[in-house]
Amino acid sequence: MSDWIEIGHIDDIPRLGSRVVKSKAGDIAIFRTAQDKIHALLDKCPHKGGPLSQGIVHGDQVTCPLHDWKIQLASGEAVAPDEGCARTYRVRVKAGTIFLML
Amino acid sequence: MKEKLVLIGNGMAGIRTLEELLKLAPDLYDITVFGDEPHGNYNRILLSPVLAAEKTIDDIILNDRQWYADNNIMLHTGMRITKINRGQRTITAEDGTETTYDRLIISTGSSPFIIPVPGSELEGVIGFRDIQDVDEMLDAASKYKKAVVIGGGLLGLEAADGLVKQGMDVTVVHLENTLMERQLDSAAGALLKSSLEERGLKFLMEHQTEALLGDKRVEQICFSNGLQIPADLVVMAVGIRPNIELAQSAGIHSERGIVVNDTLQTYDPRIYAVGECAQHRNITYGLVAPLFEQAKVAANQLAQLGISYYKGSITSTKLKVSGIDLFSAGDFQQSDDTEELLYQDPGRGVYKKVVIRNNRIIGSVLYGDTLDGPWYFQLMRDGIDITEMREKLLFGQVSIGDSGHSATDHISAMPDDAEVCGCNGVCKGDIVNAIIDKGLFTLDEVKLHTKAAASCGSCAGVVEQILASTVGSDFTISPAKKPICGCTEYTHDEVRATLVKYELKEIRAVMDFMEWKTPDGCSKCRPALNYYLLCAWPGEYVDDARSRFINERVHANIQKDGTYSVIPQMKGGMTNAAELRAIADIADKYAVPEMKVTGGQRIDLFGLKKEQLPAIWADLNAAGMISGHAYGKSLRTVKSCIGSRWCRFGTQDSVTMAVKLEEMSWGSWTPHKFKMAVSGCPRNCAEATIKDLGVVGIDSGWELHIGGNGGIKVRATDLLCKVQTEAEVLEYAAAFMQLYREEAHYLDRTAPWIERVGLTYIKQCLIEDGDGRKRLAERFLLSQKYAQIDPWRARAEGKEAHEFAPMIEVVD
Incomplete structure (x- = not known):
């Protein structure tokens, strides 16, 4: 049904940073870790909807800027003891180009 | 080849040193441990509850044999070391085997002092120190009736209480006229004595033991005043003696204990000493908290980091006799330059004394109501000037006006639905339930699980008291040394001093040098490091945007819906018609939904989308206005x-x-x-x-x-x-x-x-x-x-454009 959509180059995102992809489903946050792994999450913290794309990225987590919840980038799960999950999207990187599956 | 590290003494201080070392440098040494007891490492401070049948031996084992195996540590139990040859760097065990070392830790602990009176060698005369002593006491309790405990200090009273619980008829003999005179003044000592008497203990105060009588086993005890009473078991708890003989015989300078410096090294720099056998700045310690602090420093030095130093410890004591609330910390005897604040309520059995020097707490003794013990201890340890709170100090932390929610003066009387944390709406009942259900012991754990005290932190004291009243004596007050966050062992001050001393000028360099435990820190330590570097190296350090909280990264304030607010600078709160007109025009142009005059006399424009920020800044700049820095730690x-x-x-x-x-x-x-x-x-x-x-x-x-x-x-x-x-x-x-x-x-x-x-x-x-x-x-x-460079102008001109524009808009 859906296809891989080319959204840009890995260098468009700073290391330990994130960029937003605007879509009909809402904003999607694309993260780049220190090891250049790319992850995609719906840009809404499961707690109170804070924009995760604006948080500080560390290890394989991001800290939500509103109330400091820590969200795992790969699974979207909140780090215990907080409970909740942000929607994840599939991404893949080919020769530096990032593709997203909506 | 790895260096050889040998530990003499398989007790709490030594093993804690190894644990800390393994955390820092898991593969640095080949480690061998010698212990003269036949067990793994156990929690010696919990021997009293074992005697009182509240815990079993298995409950108090800290490291089982598997732990040694998992960490590739060679363990020799039941093996006493008889000689250290410093020239050859070998040690000799009692069976003659030799082991070489590159570095050696002596952690031989201490022995109970046995008073050298006639009959002290009789059967049934013991100290209270190890599992073997507890076994003997339990055995005696099952066969005999009369027990005498010599020594009315902490250990003696805990032993006596345990023996009473085992059904023995116990008399405590004390040389002084006050129980626990090193921790208590005479008033608190008297209160303690009467509540212990209610529990069935008998006391002979100011009695000096002269002889123990009996054929093979002790039968009678004689005092210097001629009194003689029957005794089937005599427990000597009159003090401990650091075990220094081994070190002394090797020519390592020892006084009361083995003398060590601030890096826990003895006069032979290859040899370290930690725990009860060590004497640091003229003090030997017998409580567990200082030993753990020593362990941390010794491990840091052994890991060749050389960043931590031991500066001595301030200790506090809680008597582990269930049902008796007693807390003592620091120095509480009056002298010329000290003042005493005293609160006495004999009817409720409450006694509080706080000793002050130069407006700072130097000691406290609490009896009957010990809820504020941790608070006084913290004020003392942090050297807080108490002038402002002096008149309310004795009424406890709740009386110091924590923004309104302090009407309840007693935690236990507080209803479950009383709101404790106003920021996150957490009630007392939520906290108590979390403590019990999840088995929480520290303030940090409660913060994590309930969010109480996790935002503004003003209720932390109340939360700590709820914790203390819920878990009782197992409650651990927050460690004296607070690391910046879970990513590091080091405190703010240590990190700061290190990055200046070693001229570290990048976050990565600090993390590598100080051996950060996480690959790239967290949202707590990275902003702190970024600030410390910025402050230490002005003009040189390159600010790390990824270590800035979003507000400082985009120079605006994030709001609950993810939009931003913008406040232009307005020096001294002064403005004029031209500026106000420009702001009004800009508000119209960008359809700013709401505007407010702030508490700081500035004008705040709310509800802006991130993408709009560079454009609105360009317009504000054009009208002569720059960033008001309303978003920063600035x-x-x-x-x-x-x-x-x-x-x-x-x-x-x-x-x-x-x-x-x-x-x-x-x-x-x-x-x-x-x-x-x-x-x-x-x-x-x-x-x-x-x-x-x-x-x-x-x-x-x-x-x-x-x-x-x-x-x-x-x-x-x-x-x-x-x-x-x-x-x-x-x-x-x-x-x-x-x-x-x-x-x-x-x-x-x-x-x-x-x-x-x-x-x-x-x-x-x-x-x-x-x-x-x-x-x-x-x-x-x-x-x-x-x-002083306007961050708005730079960004209006295109700096960090990626920060503000979406990556792409996907249209289906």
Whole structure:
């Protein structure tokens, strides 16, 4: 049904940073870790909807800027003891180009 | 080949040292451990509950044999070491086997002191030190009736209580007239004695043991006054003796204990000593907290990091006799330069004494109501000036006005639905349930699980008390040394000193050098490191945007819906028609949904989308306005009243002064936000006395006030000094800001910082040391050269465009 959509180059995102992809489903946050792994999450913290794309990225987590919840980038799960999950999207990187599956 | 590390002594201090070492440097050494007891490492402080049948031996084992195997540690139990040959670097065990070492830790602990009276070698005469002693006591309790405990100190009373619980008829013999005289004064000692008597203990005070009589096993005990009573078991708990014989025989300098320096090294630098056998700055310790602190430092040194130093410990004691609440810490005997605050309520069985020197707590004894013990201990350890709270000190932390929610004066009387944390809406019942269900022991754990005290933190004291009253004596007060976060072992001060000393100029370099436990830190430590580096290396350090909280990264304030608010600079709160017209036009152009005049006399535009920010900044810039830094841990605003320009009461031109202060200090990064205000006369319409720095005009010049806060906990400023000229105001302000920038912990406002270091210290730095003040001011002005660059202009011109624009818009 859906296809891989080319959204840009890995260098468009700073290391330990994130960029937003605007879509009909809402904003999607694309993260780049220190090891250049790319992850995609719906840009809404499961707690109170804070924009995760604006948080500080560390290890394989991001800290939500509103109330400091820590969200795992790969699974979207909140780090215990907080409970909740942000929607994840599939991404893949080919020769530096990032593709997203909506 | 790996170096060989040998540990003599398989007890708590030694093994803790290895645990800390393995965390820091898991593969540095081949480790061998010798212990003369036949067990793994167990929790010696819990022997009393084992004796009282509240716990079993298995409950108190800390490291089983599997742990040694998992960590590749060679363990020899039941093996005493008889000789250290320092020349050859070998040790010899009692069976003659030799082991070589490159580094050696001596952790031989201590032995109970056995009074050398006739009959002390009889069967049934023991100390209270190890599992074997407990086994003997339990065995005696099953066969005999009469027990005598010699020594009315902590250990003796715990032993006596345990033996009573085992059904024995117990008499405690004490040389002094006060029980636990090293921890208690006579009043508290008397209260303790009467409650122990109610539980069935008998006491013979001021009795000196002269002889123990019996054929093979002890039968009678004789005192110097001629009294003689029957005894089937005699437990000697009159003190401990550091085990130093082994070290002494190897020529290692020892006094009461093995003498060590601040790195826990003995006079032979290859040999370390930790725990009860070590003597540091003339003190030997017998409590567990100091031993763990020593272990941490020794491990840091052994891991070849060389960053931590041991400076001695302040200890507190809680008697582990269930049902008796007793807390003692520090020095509580009166002397010429101390004062005592005393609270006595014999009817309720409550006694509290707090001893003060130079307005700081140096000791406390609490009986019957020990809820505030951890609080007094913390005030003492942190050296907090208690002048302000002195009159309420004895009534406990709840009486010190924690922004309203302190009406309940007793935690146990507090209803379950009482709201404790106003920020996160957490009630007492939620906290108690979480503590019980999840088995929480520390404030940090409660914060994590319930969010109580996790936001503004003003209820932390109450939460700590709920914790103490829920888990009782198992409660651990927060460690003396608080690391920045879970990513590191080191405190703010240690990290700061290290990055300056070793000239580390990048976050990565600090993390590598100080062996961060996480690959790239977390949202707590990275912003702190970024700030410390920025402050230490002005002009050199390259700011790391990825280690900035979003507000500081995009120079605007994130709001609950993910939009931003923007506040242009308006020095001293002064504006004019042209600026207001420009702001109005911009608000129309960008359809700003809401505007507000802030508490700091600025105009806030709400509801802007991130993508709009660079454009709105360009327009504000074009109208002559720059960033107001309302989003940063930085100089926020300088408020002012109109002063002598218009006011009929004004004595000074507060507006001009405010504008000059803001011109000097805008853009500076500080540990937390920094607010100023200038009032033109003592009527103080600019509310300068609740600001970080308040300036109040008086007829003869200006008063400078510091350390105020109008937030979570209102704190009025302390008067720093009076000065006459504008130039002096600016110099003192610059110097004060720089002192705060260089010495406060990241996220410390000036109010708690000043309470921690004391006003006297600030005065020393800023008033008594005139040259020091000038140098501080110079350093401030130097760092301002690199800080006063309008971040809006740069971004309006395209800097960091990726930060503001979406990556792509996907249209289906």
